[in-house]
Amino acid sequence: MTLQVRPRLVTLEGGEGAGKSTVLEALRDALVAAGEEVVCTREPGGTPLAERIRGLLLEPAGAAGHEAPAPETELLLMFAARAQHVRGTIEPALARGAWVISDRFTDASFAYQGAARGGDPRFIAELERNVVGITPGLTLLLDVPVAVGLERARGRGGVDRIESEADEFFESVREAYLGRAQAEPDRIRVVDARQPAGTVATQAVALLRAYREALR
Template identity: 40%
Template structure:
């Protein structure tokens, strides 16, 4: 696990937390558990996913994640993929994230720019510098107060992702969200390495959680974020 997050932010009233990791890492489950824990303490966090969570974002999500998209549209160029990810992100910042933070809300977001750096920068081999330059231009360099990074072994993540997407496809009549999971192992090893590099570069912001049971990791996340969370949540446990 990484080092403690830095001091609580003073430049805005709310709190922006992101959850990151390869597909199948368990990040979405941990985001849900933290949201439930916050609600049990009288808070109402804003829960988001990227791409998605706005009308525009959901349209972009359908294009980028469904493996059938390229059968209709043709191959999506890596730079087009990156541009669509940031179009979703810019809309979500303007429409949801900034207004929620200005209202003093806790915002929990499933993926943010770290995902673009890992998947497009690392997996698609566009490079971190290019992704971060787009982040500065499109998002004005806007970063979360802290990032929870779930990073199990590559093989573990892939097995979980494949199982999850099989269930999603069955439930949704053939639709899926496994366009990225269709990539080979080399792609996901590059994604994993990119996440490691991000955590090494920004240890104050990025907290790594590698192994453990679901509840064990959830308790560790609460403990390590306790000094950032609003006082009304009480003591982490």
């Protein structure tokens, strides 16, 4: 199966503490101001069933009654949630002409379940083609050094199972993201997320506006 590009699907990627939530809100506001319908969503999650899978994936290790998933289980659960997300939320919104902004999408699996967990990228690509079937028109990668991002994320408190991984895990995630950006520069635009949140949001909105202009 060939991946279908969905021009009105915009995804945000980046490691922990990159500031995706702030950027998502800024992008949403810019599109709404331009008269567009916007659906904001996240992964894992985005539908009631996918949100339940999210709970299984992110429950802290050692929590009462929680069994930490094996790497293969984590990968397949991620794609199960993503399949539901695409069929239940993303595709219906795109079909009616809305823009969809998702906090994470398939790039995250190449970075987290692939590079950091040791999953086979060829198998992940097969899942992307045969289970997901679509790819974003634009991906904004909010890049931040691991130490900076983790300090931000852990400063919020209440870290989940993945956020509690060792720094080396997140170094692998960052390297994988930057590698994908280098391989797909037309789709993935890198934003320096070390900057103040307002500056990052402004740059992200400018990239989205340029992208929309290019679609016309």
